Amino acid sequence: MYDFAYEKPGSLADAVKVLSADPDAKALAGGQTFIPVLKQRLNRPSTVVDLAKLGLTGITVSGDTVTIGAMTTHATIAANPDIKSKIPGLQHQASLIGDEAVRHRGTIGGSLANNDPAACYPSAVLALGGTIKTDRRSIPAEEFFQGMFTTALEPGEIITSVELPIPQKSAYEKFRNPASRYAIVGVFVAKFPSGVRLAITGAGQGGVFRHAEFEKALSANFAPEAIAGIATPADGLNGDIHASPEYRAHLIGVVSKRAVAKAA
Amino acid sequence: MPQVTLTVNGQQHTVEVEGRTLLVELLREKLGLTGTHVGCDTSQCGACVVHIDGVSVKSCTQLALQADGTSITTIEGLAAADGTLHPMQEAFREHHALQCGFCTPGMVMTAVDLVQSHPDGLTEKEIREGLEGNLCRCTGYHNIVKAIAAAHPLMHAEAAE
Numbered sequence: 088m089y090d091f092a093y094e095k096p097g098s099l100a101d102a103v104k105v106l107s108a109d110p111d112a113k114a115l116a117g118g119q120t121f122i123p124v125l126k127q128r129l130n131r132p133s134t135v136v137d138l139a140k141l142g143l144t145g146i147t148v149s150g151d152t153v154t155i156g157a158m159t160t161h162a163t164i165a166a167n168p169d170i171k172s173k174i175p176g177l178q179h180q181a182s183l184i185g186d187e188a189v190r191h192r193g194t195i196g197g198s199l200a201n202n203d204p205a206a207c208y209p210s211a212v213l214a215l216g217g218t219i220k221t222d223r224r225s226i227p228a229e230e231f232f233q234g235m236f237t238t239a240l241e242p243g244e245i246i247t248s249v250e251l252p253i254p255q256k257s258a259y260e261k262f263r264n265p266a267s268r269y270a271i272v273g274v275f276v277a278k279f280p281s282g283v284r285l286a287i288t289g290a291g292q293g294g295v296f297r298h299a300e301f302e303k304a305l306s307a308n309f310a311p312e313a314i315a316g317i318a319t320p321a322d323g324l325n326g327d328i329h330a331s332p333e334y335r336a337h338l339i340g341v342v343s344k345r346a347v348a349k350a351a
Numbered sequence: 352m353p354q355v356t357l358t359v360n361g362q363q364h365t366v367e368v369e370g371r372t373l374l375v376e377l378l379r380e381k382l383g384l385t386g387t388h389v390g391c392d393t394s395q396c397g398a399c400v401v402h403i404d405g406v407s408v409k410s411c412t413q414l415a416l417q418a419d420g421t422s423i424t425t426i427e428g429l430a431a432a433d434g435t436l437h438p439m440q441e442a443f444r445e446h447h448a449l450q451c452g453f454c455t456p457g458m459v460m461t462a463v464d465l466v467q468s469h470p471d472g473l474t475e476k477e478i479r480e481g482l483e484g485n486l487c488r489c490t491g492y493h494n495i496v497k498a499i500a501a502a503h504p505l506m507h508a509e510a511a512e
């Protein structure tokens with residue numbers, strides 16, 4: 088690892104100031120991806136700005152919305168009774184990330200800012216139609232995720248929380264790589280009075296995406312058989328040593344049916 | 352050089368570190384606590400697990416400076432001052448839950464947190480899932496699972512006293 092300066096600001100304004108003043112400064116949330124990246128010398132920040140003292144943790148339920156602070160850990164989300172009763176798919180999703188020790192440190196804000204194409208949370212936030220709140224604005228999920236490791240965040244912009252509408256039903260199903268535990272295909276399905284939304288992670292070259300045909304069929308009939316006859320084209324899907332695009336296309340159907348069966 | 356002040360196994364230390372110094376490097380190289388192992392150095396194997404404020408964390412995936420002001424427990428801090436083993440250590444010995452022993456410090460620290468965070472009991476499935484972040488190349492895990500199941504009532508009986 089290259090050496091760097093380390094700062095742990097006590098206010099959001101100070102953190103934004105440090106990050107904005109220096110394009111080579113980088114924010115540190117839980118570090119469960121960022122520290123391995125630093126070890127591999129894939130990134131060389133001048134300053135690492137630790138966000139741990141900004142007070143960005145906590146989960147609140149208000150009306151039909153759950154708000155999760157950006158520095159809330161996967162373990163906290165997985166253990167939260169409100170999340171379990173309001174958005175059970177998200178509770179289950181958080182419990183499947185990494186392993187116990189990783190979940191004690193990794194955060195939802197860090198994961199969203201990184202937008203790994205195989206990360207779990209982008210599927211939940213997109214399927215739920217969530218809003219990413221930052222130090223300066225609110226960004227709808229549709230605009231936030233902009234492709235592999237790419238988001239709408241500006242230089243120096245810090246995620247403070249994520250707001251998630253509470254669905255009638257939700258579920259997450261993950262076909263995971265047994266070694267890395269990342270999703271080869273992960274599907275989050277959410278049923279709202281206005282219709283069904285379904286988002287897929289791990290499969291797309293451009294990161295997380297929604298499946299319009301599945302959503303239309305499931306909005307008419309929220310049951311696994313509603314999507315049984317719909318083929319997913321392999322165009323634009325990832326191919327790597329773990330799975331070909333054709334295999335991922337097949338898995339999208341299988342894993343989506345499992346997710347709907349679980350939610351329904 | 353930046354300084355970090357933290358409590359390790361009940362003793363407070365103030366140590367000079369670099370920004371890039373990992374918590375496991377601080378423990379092993381600055382404080383000489385070599386019970387915490389570095390296996391993979393890629394956050395996968397769990398040989399480096401310690402407790403930060405009572406919660407299991409991979410100390411190879413944590414900067415030393417992040418731990419400022421925290422209380423750390425390592426494998427050296429589990430046994431009593433007179434050398435009496437912690438119930439989890441005793442259960443690992445009793446059930447032959449180790450062979451080469453390299454993964455054992457991390458296994459024991461993960462197991463202690465797992466038992467503490469499940470006061471109402473642990474199923475075999477929960478134990479196996481709880482060990483997902485700890486790799487053992489010798490035992491096949493079976494005796495580790497047995498040891499943790501055996502330590503559960505002992506630890507909670509001790510806590511209730």
